[in-house]
Amino acid sequence: MPESRENRRGRQHRPTVLLRLREAAARVDAATPPRRDRAVDALRALAILGVVLGHWLVTALVADGGALRAASPLGSMSWLAPVSWMFQTLAVFFMVGGHVATKSLASVRARGGTYGTWLSARMSRLFVPVAAVLTVWAVAAAGLLLGGASFVTVHTVVKLALSPLWFLLVFAVLTAATPWLVRLNPVWPLAVVLHVDLVRFGLGGPSWLGWVNLAAGWLVPYTVGAAWTRGELESPRAGWTLLLGGAAVTAALVGWAGYPASMVGVPGAAVSNLDPPTLAAVAFGLAQCGLALLLRERLRRAMRRPPLWAAVAALNLSAMTVFLWHQTAMMATTATGLFAGRLPGLHTLPDGLDWVAWRLLWVPVFAAVLGVCWAAFHSYERGPRQRGGRASRVVRVHRGRTGPADVKAARNA
Incomplete structure (x- = not known):
């Protein structure tokens, strides 16, 4: 025929x-310039993908009595905690951020540039895209309320959609403080985290004291990145020390000190490892940083393949857009899906393996909607x-x- x-x-x-x-x-x-360390870009891309997939897999919006409320499969299926270990990659992002910031500041100064111009460029890259997402959600929230949506629903979706902004505020503060952090040993902020947790959990101190760790906790991987720039972490021994030491401390804190096994927040839980960061989250982050350092050479070899490198380069160019809009993509899919009824894995209670299976099927839909958001808003990042x-x-x-x-x-x- x-x-x-x-x-x-x-x-x-x-x-x-x-x-x-x-x-x-x-x-x-x-x-690509021959001297560019492609492993840095690969680690940043992996960190961004970890955050995005983590949010899409462990965040649920349950349709309940005409309103949407937040839930998590980790609440009813605690044995899924290892999922949070794979996708809670913010420590790697902060380490890469500290490395890139200290290296770029040194380069600017070597060329006769000033701290002010360097900081202005970096803050513009961070906050111009933020203005777009804030504007869209201000209009969306007003429209939802005027359209009759309940305050609970609006509060839930807006809070989840804008939750990535806390990270940017901390990252911006650490970036602005880079000149004073260039030589700081990570042991010092780690000691602050340790003492805050001792007072908070061991001595019955006030819960608000934990918010000191919001800066100190993420300062630890950031200064690990600065140590990388100083050339102090080139030996495989440094990576193994961080990996094994961080993993051992995390296991001890979870197994004997009562810290949660999940490395992300779980709605309704008495203690969150992430909100604010605890010693367990920081130790786990150090283990991740150690693993990332050990993978550098393998990543450099992998990035010699043009297709892989082109994909990593493209994701890095859109990192802010992907980070800021990935929750919006999930919210938009969830809200639109309500017109079709209460859909499994999207509006149902995350309390069984059937929900997990359905949620995995929804992930490509979230990615497609994120692609639409990227097409509409990535110009703000450029x-x-x-x-x-x-x-x-x-x-x-x-x-x-x-x-x-x-x-x-x-x-x-």
Whole structure:
């Protein structure tokens, strides 16, 4: 039977698309400066993916009496706690942030630049995209209330959608303090976390004291990143020390000191390891940092593959957009799904393996909606320097050309 024209066109088109993708990846790879440490970008990408998938898998919105309330599968299925161990990757993000910030500040100063211009550029990259998400959710909240949605529902979805902003505030404070943190040993903020927990849990101190750890706890991996910049963590021994020491301390705190096994907050739980950070969360973060340091060389080798590197570069260019809008993607899917009724894995109580199975099926839908959000708002992350100037020049690579997007991905990932 002769092949139809449509089938022939489809068969011819697929290789063309794949060829173009390979060529684009090769251009990004060729345009990347040889001295760039691609492992840094790979670790940042893994940290962002961990946070996104973690939120999508352990955050549930239950339709209850016409309102939506937050829940978590970790509340009724505590044996799922290891899921939080895999996806609670903020410590790696802070470590990479500390490494990149201290390294870039040193580079700017070496070229005669000032702290003020360096900080202004970094704060703009952080907070310009925030303005967009705040504006959208201010309008959405007003529309929901005027449309008759209950205050409980609006409070729940807005709180979850904007919950990533606490992280940015802490990260911004640490970034601004980078000149004073360049030489700080991570042992000092770790000692603060230890003493805060001793007073809070061991001596019956006030619960508000735990919020001191909001800065001190994340300062620990941030200063680990600074130590990386100083060249103090190049030996595999440093990575193994952090990995094994952090894991042993975490196990002891969870097994004998009564700390929760989950490394993320669980609605209704008496104590959260993350809100604010506890000694267990910080020790676990150090173990993750140790593992990340040990994986650097393997990641560098993996990033020599143009397709992998192009994907990592693209994700790094959109890191803020993905981080800020991933919860909105889940909220939008959940709210829209209500028109079809109470859907399993989306509006039902997360109390069994059937919910887990359904939630895994919803993850690609969340990703697709996040793609729509990215298309609408990623321009806020690029900023004016991405729309012109050096980053948008056309650079020749061997016999081909590297387009503006390829150069941006290579230089700014």
